[in-house]
Every structure is written in structure tokens, then in C-alpha cells.
Amino acid sequence: MSATAATTPHHSHRCWAQIDLAALERNLRLIRASLPAHMRYVAVVKADAYGHGLHHAAARMMHSGADLFAVANVTEAAQLRELGPGWPILVLSPLLPAEDHLLCELDLAATVSTPEEVARFEAVGQRFGRRIKVHLKIDTGMGRLGVWHAQAPALCAQIQRAPHLALAGLYTHFASPDDDPAFTAEQRRNFLDALTRCEGQVGPLRDALFIHADNSAGLGTLPEESRPFNAVRIGLLQFGILPAPHALLTQVRTEPVFSFHTRIGIVKHLPAGTTISYGRSHRLTRDTRVAVLCAGYGDGIPRALSNRGQVLIDGQRCPILGRVTMDQTIVDVSALGEVRSGDEVVLIGTQGGAQIDIGEFSRWADTIPWEILCSITKRVPRLYQSPLGI
Structure with missing residues (x-):
């Protein structure tokens, strides 16, 4: 899988995963101590x-x-x-x-x-x-x-x-x-x-x-x-992923190391009655502002999230509309203030105090965190946060 040594994403990154290596080290030491x-x-x-x-x-x-x-x-x-x-x-x-x-x-x-x-x-x-x-x-x-x-x-x-x-x-x-x-x-x-x-x-x-x-x-x-x-x-x-929360040592409280991000490609308004994406599986019931995201199942967003998953934009949850496609995903941003091309979208992780963890993301896809992590593809660069530069 591709990897980029960087602390923060560059504006040219369309979709990326962020890896907190300091959190990984803290987790390992905590587990050992437990x-x-x-x-x-x-x-x-x-x-x-x-x-x-x-x-x-x-x-x-x-x-x-x-x-x-x-x-x-x-x-x-x-x-x-x-x-x-x-x-x-x-x-x-x-x-x-x-x-x-x-x-x-x-x-x-x-x-x-x-x-x-x-x-x-x-x-x-x-x-x-x-x-x-x-x-x-x-x-x-x-x-x-x-x-x-x-x-x-x-x-x-x-x-x-x-x-x-x-x-x-x-x-x-x-x-x-x-x-x-x-x-x-x-x-x-x-x-x-x-x-x-x-x-x-x-x-x-x-x-x-x-x-x-x-x-x-x-x-x-x-x-x-x-x-x-x-x-x-x-x-x-x-x-930092709990495979079975009820089965873990109670004193272990690890923190997520991995987060998954993309950006808004375009924002547009569509009238009520418009059908969305392949197969026309979603029909708008009202005039709607939508954002087309720069990631799809070719990056690792499961197609099973169609009409059921959510993303974070400006710290708020926005529902996925219609089918996830290979390179884009469509979401409803009608409830948000001004959003524009290039704005960051969190698929897994936290933003503005809101969170979508990998467990919830996996349940939307009717799968397990192991498969989600293995399915995020080679075209998604890994950006590493590490104060020690390792």
C-alpha cells in the first residue's frame, strides 16, 4: 500500500488515511502494562x-x-x-x-x-x-x-x-x-x-x-x-480498535490510530423528485443541496454504505444518498452552512467533536473492522503523524 511521510494532508490529497504513530506507541505500552x-x-x-x-x-x-x-x-x-x-x-x-x-x-x-x-x-x-x-x-x-x-x-x-x-x-x-x-x-x-x-x-x-x-x-x-x-x-x-468490547481487559482503553478522510469535489442543488446515482435507488423528496465526494469503493468506501452510511462535514453527520460509485460518493449537505469544493470530509474518525468510529462504519457495511482496514486501497496514501519522525 502506498505511504506518504507527512504530518498533515496537502490540499492536493483527494482521499487519505491518517496514522497516529504516537497513539500506536501509547496503546502498546498500555496493553503491556495491563x-x-x-x-x-x-x-x-x-x-x-x-x-x-x-x-x-x-x-x-x-x-x-x-x-x-x-x-x-x-x-x-x-x-x-x-x-x-x-x-x-x-x-x-x-x-x-x-x-x-x-x-x-x-x-x-x-x-x-x-x-x-x-x-x-x-x-x-x-x-x-x-x-x-x-x-x-x-x-x-x-x-x-x-x-x-x-x-x-x-x-x-x-x-x-x-x-x-x-x-x-x-x-x-x-x-x-x-x-x-x-x-x-x-x-x-x-x-x-x-x-x-x-x-x-x-x-x-x-x-x-x-x-x-x-x-x-x-x-x-x-x-x-x-x-x-x-x-x-x-x-x-x-x-485502538475494540474487536469485542465486552471481552476486553477492563483497564485497557486504547485510542484510535487510524482515520479515513476525503474531500468535497463539487456542491450542487437538485430539485425534488431527482433520482440519485446508478440504479436510481434514492429519490429526493425535497429540493436538496448535495456534495459529491472525491472517493468511492475504488478507495475503500464499501458499496454497502449506499443509502445507509454517513460522513462528517463541518462536524455534522451527512447521509449518503444513492449508490456509492467507484470514484465518487454523494451526500446530503442541505443542513449545513456554506460548504465548498476542497472541504475535508471524515469517513472514519472525529471532526468538531463528532465521531464515526470504525465499528459503526463496519456495521453499516454488514462487515467487521478487519475487512474494512484491509479494503482501503492502494490509491489512498497513508500519512504518518509522529513527533519522533520514525
């Missing part, structure tokens, strides 16, 4: 750090004390490795066989779910004369990656027998931590049982490894006595 002292911080920065910009976000997290970075694939890992050697990086998704060599070349830790992966990674480690770090993922009910929990001890023993592999962690993934505490508790029990049986096969594991199950949405389920868990994976929460 966790048990033995808990390590796994910073999840996949999908270009959830659309915030991988290089800028990860550089700030390095200054703020992340213990391990987690990415989706080796392409993201390579981009992260450009920031420097030594930082532990875990690849969360499966590697393709043609990518296996990058585990040694980039010094990465791999996720292991199958005996075939163990054999592949052992062969690569032998070829390079290196031990490859791996995290064994245990499927406790997600049904996606990971070895099924009943078979985890056998795969753990296979890893331990491989001379060119080094077991660095064990983890699982909760399917519904935000809305199904009973199933989450069952998954946690399955994981703990698998961990105990793995130790029965290979000996003590807990002190030397990353043992992680919880993420931003699951922190509220973290037991008061959280051992043997010694790490948490934090994604949205570090960016």
Missing part, C-alpha cells in the same frame, strides 16, 4: 499491519518493546526483515514448498500443522546446516490450521526428533472468543490437555517456549492465573 508480568507481546502485523503500513507500524513497535512479530506469509516477513536482523518473526500461514528456503535465508519461525511440513522443514534445515524454529499449532475447534489436538503429542515428538528443527512455541486459535465463552473455555481445556500430553511425550516445554492462545478479542477470557500461557497475540487492539 498484562501479567510474565506475558510476552506478540505483535500481529499481517495485511500491511491491518492497513496501517507495515514498515512504519513495526518500526514504532520495535521501539515500544514487542517481543515477537507475527505475519501471514513470507512476503510480509521479507518486508519486515528489511527493518533489520534479529527480530523474531513468526509466519502464521502455511508455506508453499517453493518458499521453504526463506525460513533459513530470512531467519523465520514457521507454523507447523502436519507431519509433511515437519519433513519438509527438516530437509531444508539440513540443506542449509541450520535449525529452523517452529511453532506447533494445535487445532482445538477452529477447524482451520493446526494438528487436531488428539494427534498433537505425536507431531510434537516428531518435531523434537528432527535435528534441524527447534520447537519455539505451541499455540491455538479461538473460533468465537467474543461471543461464545463456553466453547472458548472448551478450546482452552483441549489446548491445555494437549500441552500436558505433549510434555508426557517429550518432557517439560512450558518455560522455554511461547505458549499462546489469546488475541485481542480473547483477552477477557484470560484466566486470572494465566500460566502456562506466557504470550498473547495482539492485532486490532494495538491500533
